[in-house]
Amino acid sequence: MVDRLFVGVLGNRNSGKSTTWNTLFGATVRTGQNSRTLTLYGGECVDVFLISGSPEERQLYAGDILENQNSRIILCSMQYIEAVRLTLNYVVESEFDIFVQWLNPGHSDVGESFDRLGLLPWLIGHHATFAMRDGKVSPQPRTEEIRQFIHGWAKARNLTFQCP
Template sequence: MSDRLFVGVLGNRNSGKSITWNTLFGSTVKTGTHPRKLDLYDSECVEVFLISGSFEERQLYAGDVLDNQDSRIILCSIQYTKEVYKTLYYVEDKGFDVFVQWLNPGYNDDGENYDNLGLMPWFLGHGATVSMRDGTVSPILRTEEIRQYIYGWSRPRGIIFSC
């Protein structure tokens, strides 16, 4: 059982990654320098660290931000480009459990309508949990899915606190 969780929202530019985080937190959020509280259920919370702009878009290496971050749960936008593998290999190397919510797979992928980067075999081969969702519709159901996953992962590890 891993002691860290990486929750990625994967998609092309303008696929709904930022609106997913804003809806999850109930307000506009941006990458911070400190962990923040995420409300779960019935006055229960968990500490998370959010990276709302993808490493791929900002041309950063995940380790440059996460090596000094000891939060057990990382929430991160990841962009559907070949550069995403750098982030995924970093997360794998650090032993994170991985949950990825993939928004609009196949849409706006240079005319392709399939996984032209081969991410699904990587995810499956590395024990990741992946859901595919439509980022063009209301984010309420997909953010609830993320909240439920975080809750289910956090509960047996005893990291939920009263808020």
């Protein structure tokens, strides 16, 4: 059984990636140095590490951000540009389970985009779970999808605990 989970929200600039994390946590959140607690269901929580600003936008390598991070669940914004391959390659090489939610169209996009980078077949070929969601509508349904996925994955590995 895979030990770590990578949950990525993929999109163009201003597509709603940060809004997704803020809605998931119920507060404005930013990348930190330490894990944080995510509330799931029925008084259960799990520890996660969040990379809110995408490594691609900040011109950072995800491996440098995560090299000393021991959290079993990583949440990460990813910008839909060629450099996202570096992040995805790191995740595959580090043997994460992968869940990616692509905001297409994103909040500020004119309309839906063609997968010009060919990420969908690459993700499927690496056994990722993939979902494409509309970033122009309320973030609640897509954040609940992420919460449900994390809950099932973490529960199966006995990572959940009673919230403080």
